[in-house]
Structure formats: C-alpha cells, structure tokens
Amino acid sequence: MKLTGAQILIECLKEQGVDTIFGFPGGAVLNIYDALFKAKDDIRHILTSHEQGAAHAADGYARATGKVGVCIATSGPGATNLVTGIATAYMDSVPMVAITGQVPTTLLGKDSFQEVDITGITMPITKHNYIVKDVERLADIVREAFIIAKEGRPGPVLIDICKDVTAAVTEYVPKVPKKPEEASLGVTEDEIDAAADAINKAKRPIILSGGGVSIAGANEEVFELANKALIPVTTTLMGIGSFPGTHELFTGMVGMHGTKTTNMAVSESDLFIAIGARFSDRVISDVNRFAPNAKIMHIDIDPAEVGKNVAVDYPLVGNIKKILKRLIAKVEKKEQSDWKNKIDEWKRLYPLKYPKDDVLRPNYIVERLYELTKGDAIITTEVGQHQIWAAQFYKFKSPRQFLSSGGLGTMGYGLGASIGAKLGRPDKKVINIAGDGSFRMNCNELATAVEYKLPIIIAIFNNHVLGMVRQWQNLFYDGRYSSTNIDRGTNFVALAEAYGAIGIDVRKPEEVDEAWKKALASKDTPVVINFEIDKDDKVFPIVPPGAAISDLIEE
Known part of the structure; x- marks a missing residue:
C-alpha cells in the first residue's frame, strides 16, 4: 500500500x-x-x-x-x-x-x-x-x-x-518484527570450569550484582548462585533490586556510599565476582587498593568493559543469564561458612544508622515509606543526597523498582522518569524522591502529571541548599560554601497547588506517616510533599575522593 x-x-x-x-x-x-x-x-x-x-x-x-x-x-x-x-x-x-x-x-x-x-x-x-x-x-x-x-x-x-x-x-510492506539476536556464548567450557573451581576454592568470596543483572533478567540466577555457595552479595547503585535487600546474604551497597560491612568485605575478599557491572570510579575509588587480596571474576555482555578499569583474572563475556546457569551447575553447595559468619558480625556491629531524635531526618522519612508501602513501590530519584538516602534505607526486593540516573548523575531526571514509570506500570505506586535543587530543574513536568491524572508522589527533601555539593564543601573544602545556598523562598506546596496537584508540608517526625498515607491514597492527582530537613544532615558513610573504599568516613 x-x-x-x-x-x-x-x-x-x-x-x-x-x-x-x-x-x-x-x-x-x-x-x-x-x-x-x-x-x-x-x-x-x-x-x-x-x-x-x-x-x-x-x-x-x-x-x-x-x-x-x-x-x-x-x-x-x-x-x-x-x-x-x-x-x-x-x-x-x-x-x-x-x-x-x-x-x-x-x-x-x-x-x-x-x-x-x-x-x-x-x-x-x-x-x-x-x-x-x-x-x-x-x-x-x-x-x-x-x-x-x-x-x-x-x-x-x-x-x-x-x-x-x-x-x-x-x-509500505508490513513485516513481523525480528527478535534481537542473543549474544553469542563465547565462553568455553574450560573457562566455566576454571571460574567454578575458583568459586569452590574461595574462602572469602563476594558477589557484586550490577545493573546488567536486572537488564538481563538474571536476578534469579544470581540469587541461586549466592545461596548455593553461601556467597555474600553487594550491589552497585544501578544494581539495587537485582538481589533482595532483605536477604541475609545482602551486605548493602558498595563503594563511595557503600556500607562499612560491604567495603570491608570487598577489601578482605579473596574472590570478587562482578556480574553486569562496569567498575565505575564510584565503586572502586583508588584502583590500586580495590580488593587488593582478591582474584577478579567479571561476567558481562560487553567485552569493552572487561579489563577496562580493573585487571580481570576470570573474564566471562556473553549472555549473563546463560553463563550463570552453566556456572551454577558446577558450583559446590555449601552448608556453612566462617566468612558469612564474619560478615554477619560486621553487619551487627556496623549497621546504617542516624540520630534517633525529635528532628525530621531524611533516613526516617525513607524508612517510613518502606514500611507503609511494604517495599513494593517503584522509587525514582533525582541526584544528590536524597538519592543515596533512598538507596540506603528503602529495602528493594525486585529489579526495575529503583530508577535513578547512576552514570550521568542527572539532576532533574526523577520527575519525568516517574511519569514514564507510572504510565508503564499503572499497577504500582510510584514515588519520586527529590532534593529541592533537583526538583526546580524540571518541576514544569508537574503540569504533565496533572494533565494525565497520574497519582505520582514527589517527596522533596528540602534543605534549602545543594546538599551533596555542600557536604563536599564541608568535608573537603574547609566549609567554603560557594554558591550552594538556594534558599529563595519558594513555597513548594503553593507551587504544587498552582499546577493543580496536592501540596503537603511536613516539618516534624510525627507528621510523616499522615503525609505518606494521604499521598498514597490519591487516586488520580499527583502529590508533592515538602519535607523540611536540616541543611547539615549528611550522607554517611562516604569515601573521600582518591581513598581506598575501606577508608570511609562514618559520621
């Protein structure tokens, strides 16, 4: 035709x-x-x-x-x-x-x-x-x-x-869409045998589950490998949700804002198994002191990533899901592990923590959201301190639950992403966790959410500053706060109402639950919650630039 x-x-x-x-x-x-x-x-x-x-x-x-x-x-x-x-x-x-x-x-x-x-x-x-x-x-x-x-x-x-x-x-001649070609499994049986042997002999292994695991739909295989061989699991920021955040083998995130348990475990490991991750600078920090005692195994679909940032002892390039299936078949089952016991002790000694007082804390806000949504919501974020608090204190159970700009670090990403997520998954509650600086960048998309009657929730962690930049200025620039004060008197509740959304103001811990419940009950109207937090609340742990990941600042 x-x-x-x-x-x-x-x-x-x-x-x-x-x-x-x-x-x-x-x-x-x-x-x-x-x-x-x-x-x-x-x-x-x-x-x-x-x-x-x-x-x-x-x-x-x-x-x-x-x-x-x-x-x-x-x-x-x-x-x-x-x-x-x-x-x-x-x-x-x-x-x-x-x-x-x-x-x-x-x-x-x-x-x-x-x-x-x-x-x-x-x-x-x-x-x-x-x-x-x-x-x-x-x-x-x-x-x-x-x-x-x-x-x-x-x-x-x-x-x-x-x-x-x-x-x-x-x-125009209609055609049936072609299916994408699956990545060729160029991994030899000898390479699988060598990798399985390394896992079986390792005394202190750890798995890093990256964003590629969720993309490949290989989360079940990572879960099976970890449980069969009793291997602790950490994730990158992009890998959050690829392994259940509630599981006993989960150690928390790795790297610049990783848990102390994870960063110590990586530093003491003898086998580091990276799956669908690219060894970002935010993960490895000082490459010469990253996993210094470990052999490195890297399973990834992109050959350009293998050996790019870290030298690799066991490169396995191809379809992650298929490689893991072959590997799991050759890995020995473990019933107990002194290494796991040691990590359990670290988890007990070094939990993520924050002051429990009468001040409105961002960590508490995220914890209450997790409890009220039973860990089943899709969380989008902007970029900054709020992004890390969301990653640390919401226990993500599934892939495609945490949507955040990891590689580029795009302020203004989350609101648009939450609109797309809600239209793609109307069955899910969708919450965008934002900082006031990020929210300003693309707040015009509130008009889009209102027009299409999308009951997304925008939670603004409003500290009136560019929080992560200010934190760096405080810790590493002797408190010279250059151009990070953005206290311009904007009334975000009034702004939300001007767009036709619901606006809620929260200033005390005891107001948090009521605000979340009201927002979660909205059926066809976006809700903006303005959480007034302290400008000097900081994200911890943090690894100073150029330091080893084990040299973290805890508070």
Missing part, C-alpha cells in the same frame, strides 16, 4: 508494539503529529512540558517495563533538548528510540531555521544514529533502530528524519 513517510513511521512503531510515545511537537514533525493524531487509538501520545521531560519519561518507561522507550521532538532546539535525556539513557544502558524532525533535504547544511546536526551532536551518546533523507529507507531504518536499542547491551538510538521525507509517498 502507498503511504507517506509519516504514516510509514507510525505503522513501523505499531509493528514494534509501541503503545506510548512521549514528545513535544514543532514544525519539522508536523506531518508525524498529523499521522499520530490519526493513530491515536493505537498509540498514546504524552505531551510533556519540555523535550527533556519527554526523554526522561521514555527512559523511566523503559526501565520500569523492560520495553523500548520512545520520545519525539522537532528539529533544532527541540532535538538538542533531548540530549541530556539521551546521554542519561546511554550511561545506564536503557533501550530508547529518540525520533527527531529535521529540515527538508533541500535546506540541509544551509544554517536553515531550526537546523542543527543532531546526529553529529549525539554520536558519542547513542549506540547508533541515523539521518533519513530517502523515504525508501525509512521503514528498514526504524526496524533496525529497535533491534539495536534492545540487543546486547541496550542503549538509545536516534532517528533524525527530514521533513520532506515524512511527506513523500512510497510503498
């Missing part, structure tokens, strides 16, 4: 099972929006307040559901407004297809109105990108883009489409 490029794009999206798109219209995508209008019974378009919000919403939708998130923007500033969201998805391996409009082919390269080389700009932050100048190639490019976004290590793909291509007419 003969269709326009815009219609072909929509038909290809329908082929791929896309039911939701986040975006903002403009001149270069008018043909696409016209086709979207006609397809509104098949694809829901969510009009965000800003293109960055659309990218973060597509990201949150993808993380919460495991599907490919889709966002759309016009050319020029519309396209560049997606860049931070695309980079966020790239750093955290999130499958996304970003569609941008471009000026007509006859105007390319002429500094035309709203023209920008978005493929050039996004080349370093996408798995692949395209500029479509020929309608004959459009369908194949869209289909290929979804394959690339999903297969192997996932990530964002950008499709830039010239406006005249969306108006041109050609033959």
